[in-house]
Amino acid sequence: MQTSMSSPTVLIAEDESIVALDLDRKLSRLGYRVVGRTARSDDVIREARRLKPDVILMDIRLDGESDGIEAAAAIRAFSNVPIVFVTAYADERTLQRVLKVGPYGYIIKPFDDRELRTAIEVALYKYSLDARLYSQKAQFESILQTLSEGVVLVDSEHRIVFANSHAKRFLQVLADVDAEGRILALGAHPVSELCSHLTDQLRQDISTATIPARVFDVTIVRLQAGDIPVDDMGINSGCILTIRDVTKERQTQERVRAQDRLAAMGELAAGIAHDFNNILASIILKAQLIKSYETSVTPRAKEYLNDIYQQSKRASDLVNQILDYSRASAFKSEPLNLTVLIGELRRLLDRLLPENIELQVSDDEREYMVEGDRTRLLQVLMNLALNARDAMPHGGNLKIALELVSLQRVKQEIVAMFTDTDVTTECWVCIRVSDTGSGIDANTLPHIFEPFFTTKAPGKGTGLGLAQVYGIIQQHKGYIGVQSTLEAGTTFTLFLPCANTPQGFEDQLGETWNPLLEPRRNGKIMLVEDDRLVRESIREVIKLAGYEVLETVNGKEALQCYDEHSLQIQAIITDLMMPVMGGLDLCRELRSRKYQSPILILSGYPAGLDMTQIKELNITQLIQKPVDAEVLISQLSKAIEGNFNAVQL
Numbered sequence: 001m002q003t004s005m006s007s008p009t010v011l012i013a014e015d016e017s018i019v020a021l022d023l024d025r026k027l028s029r030l031g032y033r034v035v036g037r038t039a040r041s042d043d044v045i046r047e048a049r050r051l052k053p054d055v056i057l058m059d060i061r062l063d064g065e066s067d068g069i070e071a072a073a074a075i076r077a078f079s080n081v082p083i084v085f086v087t088a089y090a091d092e093r094t095l096q097r098v099l100k101v102g103p104y105g106y107i108i109k110p111f112d113d114r115e116l117r118t119a120i121e122v123a124l125y126k127y128s129l130d131a132r133l134y135s136q137k138a139q140f141e142s143i144l145q146t147l148s149e150g151v152v153l154v155d156s157e158h159r160i161v162f163a164n165s166h167a168k169r170f171l172q173v174l175a176d177v178d179a180e181g182r183i184l185a186l187g188a189h190p191v192s193e194l195c196s197h198l199t200d201q202l203r204q205d206i207s208t209a210t211i212p213a214r215v216f217d218v219t220i221v222r223l224q225a226g227d228i229p230v231d232d233m234g235i236n237s238g239c240i241l242t243i244r245d246v247t248k249e250r251q252t253q254e255r256v257r258a259q260d261r262l263a264a265m266g267e268l269a270a271g272i273a274h275d276f277n278n279i280l281a282s283i284i285l286k287a288q289l290i291k292s293y294e295t296s297v298t299p300r301a302k303e304y305l306n307d308i309y310q311q312s313k314r315a316s317d318l319v320n321q322i323l324d325y326s327r328a329s330a331f332k333s334e335p336l337n338l339t340v341l342i343g344e345l346r347r348l349l350d351r352l353l354p355e356n357i358e359l360q361v362s363d364d365e366r367e368y369m370v371e372g373d374r375t376r377l378l379q380v381l382m383n384l385a386l387n388a389r390d391a392m393p394h395g396g397n398l399k400i401a402l403e404l405v406s407l408q409r410v411k412q413e414i415v416a417m418f419t420d421t422d423v424t425t426e427c428w429v430c431i432r433v434s435d436t437g438s439g440i441d442a443n444t445l446p447h448i449f450e451p452f453f454t455t456k457a458p459g460k461g462t463g464l465g466l467a468q469v470y471g472i473i474q475q476h477k478g479y480i481g482v483q484s485t486l487e488a489g490t491t492f493t494l495f496l497p498c499a500n501t502p503q504g505f506e507d508q509l510g511e512t513w514n515p516l517l518e519p520r521r522n523g524k525i526m527l528v529e530d531d532r533l534v535r536e537s538i539r540e541v542i543k544l545a546g547y548e549v550l551e552t553v554n555g556k557e558a559l560q561c562y563d564e565h566s567l568q569i570q571a572i573i574t575d576l577m578m579p580v581m582g583g584l585d586l587c588r589e590l591r592s593r594k595y596q597s598p599i600l601i602l603s604g605y606p607a608g609l610d611m612t613q614i615k616e617l618n619i620t621q622l623i624q625k626p627v628d629a630e631v632l633i634s635q636l637s638k639a640i641e642g643n644f645n646a647v648q649l
Contacts, residue, residue: 011047060094087109152164159180198239215250217243345361384469427497433491440482562590571599574601620639
């Protein structure tokens with residue numbers, strides 16, 4: 001376009017040659033440079049593209065199949081050049097047609113030099129303003145795209161006018177949007193209801209209906225008329241929505257609150273327990289004294305004294321459980337080999353478990369040394385094992401395994417509970433106690449370590465068992481986590497600091513999976529994962545193992561890939577939560593298309609899955625993120641070889 005060092009260029013579109021020549025002379029006299037004259041509508045479109053003039057003077061009546069208004073509409077498709085209509089027509093219908101193509105001026109013939117100059121200069125000025133506004137708008141949108149929050153601008157009818165990339169992704173799982181782009185609801189909240197009482201600003205946490213649920217912090221600010229300028233968006237009122245994914249933040253806050261509740265209850269329990277111990281000590285001693293020194297006590301009285309003694313001892317055991325929970329009980333610490341302890345536990349469980357429960361205990365001969373109280377740690381493991389037994393009344397599998405892990409692994413698995421920033425111990429022993437029992441529902445899971453909380457029938461439990469387990473592990477400066485799925489089982493994970501760093505421990509922890517040491521594989525694996533970094537990492541692991549990888553980013557794209565390569569795909573690995581189409585919907589579509597090969601699902605939260613759906617879809621394996629390379633390839637290979645017949649957790 002024009003610069004301050006050159007005259008503005010003009011293209012003339014006029015079907016009357018005499019008028020066109022007169023215009024050419026007038027423009028030259030006024031200091032403009034005419035770069036072309038044309039009488040046909042198709043020619044002006046071509047010349048506008050070729051010459052790129054600063055202004056086009058367009059007659060409405062032109063030679064050719066279309067008129068000047070239609071030619072202007074065609075030019076608008078590739079250029080914003082200012083168009084000034086020069087015409088003898090001033091009727092309402094013509095004017096309305098002209099307005100639809102966004103003219104920069106409209107001159108009624110005949111006109112003088114002053115009117116012509118005024119129209120052209122106004123058109124150039126308006127164009128420069130529009131160009132500046134467009135540049136500012138582009139900069140503004142670019143800034144919004146860099147924000148970590150989602151930003152949405154909606155008009156007064158809640159129709160989306162602008163949404164940055166984060167907002168588009170969030171709205172896919174959070175909002176109900178109709179075909180015209182109106183936001184009908186956020187989560188379970190109708191937008192009309194949220195905005196009905198909105199005077200200035202509303203801030204609210206809104207959860208999705210997905211499994212697992214995601215939580216978004218949504219702020220809605222009403223825009224009054226005049227708050228923003230009327231521009232090509234065509235609005236001057238509406239709302240701005242700021243959306244932030246706070247799922248992990250809220251989960252962490254809830255777990256911290258749970259830890260605070262447990263700590264407060266522990267202090268209360270400790271105070272009560274000490275008082276009860278004093279009372280019980282007196283009762284037990286007095287009962288023993290009467291029984292020992294009063295020779296005239298009748299046999300029935302002795303029986304009653306014995307009952308008093310036994311019941312007092314039972315009450316004392318309960319008090320000691322409370323003290324264990326509150327970490328206030330006497331604690332005897334000594335070097336302890338957990339391999340030996342697990343061996344003792346196995347011998348005990350062989351007598352306590354029914355025949356329909358298969359016990360699998362780690363037979364690793366390595367020494368797993370910790371500093372701890374042998375009796376209390378055995379009590380912890382026995383408690384977990386017996387709880388597992390009770391959860392499997394019709395039989396099942398109980399597995400107890402030991403392994404050495406790094407501090408990083410501890411933080412990864414117990415991240416929400418790991419608040420000790422001064423922990424420096426690098427070597428940890430991990431004990432996993434897993435069952436295939438009835439599982440624990442999502443509402444119960446946050447409360448299982450609270451004292452006196454139990455799901456057992458009255459008289460079947462005190463509700464102190466897991467509270468005691470929690471307290472004993474805390475006494476050992478360890479951590480405990482739990483994962484559970486209804487009808488699929490429960491896994492308790494205990495982490496205890498090593499008493500000494502075993503020989504070769506750094507090599508063991510630093511040892512990475514080496515695909516060159518594994519047998520080479522071949523075949524095509526389809527990977528469906530929307531997170532780029534995760535997808536690239538998994539792709540490289542699978543490729544190093546010898547497989548060819550077909551990458552897709554969502555379920556819809558995966559179906560297209562499947563249609564092209566269905567006969568060559570040996571297995572599919574898919575994420576659970578994805579935009580456009582999620583993992584479960586993808587699995588349904590694949591099964592409906594008669595795909596019978598293995599499907600492995602990746603999930604950061606497998607405990608929230610509906611196991612009924614998983615079984616119906618014949619999912620081969622659930623793999624929890626973060627993914628371990630060796631585990632991934634092992635499970636993928638087993639799935640392809642047919643060693644997995646049903647989902648395993």
